[in-house]
Amino acid sequence: MAHLISTTKPARRGARYSREEIEVISKHKSEYKDQTTRPLRADVLRNKILVDMFNYWDDKGTLPSDEVCCMELVKVSYWLDSEF
Numbered sequence: 001m002a003h004l005i006s007t008t009k010p011a012r013r014g015a016r017y018s019r020e021e022i023e024v025i026s027k028h029k030s031e032y033k034d035q036t037t038r039p040l041r042a043d044v045l046r047n048k049i050l051v052d053m054f055n056y057w058d059d060k061g062t063l064p065s066d067e068v069c070c071m072e073l074v075k076v077s078y079w080l081d082s083e084f
Contacts, residue, residue, distance in 0.1 A: 024056045025049055 017025065028048050035041040057063050 021053065021056065024052050027052065 028044060032041055032044045032049070035044055054063075
């Protein structure tokens with residue numbers, strides 16, 4: 001039964017990401033903050049942070065596989081492209 005007990009800490013109340021996801025994001029925090037313009041920050045976000053998050057979710061098997069969820073992700077991606 002010990003294998004059923006979670007070894008990770010729960011996320012803070014209201015947090016969008018788990019502690020493990022925050023660790024993945026934190027690797028790029030200083031580089032992101034060092035960028036002085038929105039396009040440079042968007043570049044770090046797209047090419048480093050989001051890539052690492054996708055790879056983390058892919059390794060964990062938490063990527064959505066149904067069509068409706070994938071369409072929502074495409075809408076978010078399109079919105080990000082149009083904003084930056």
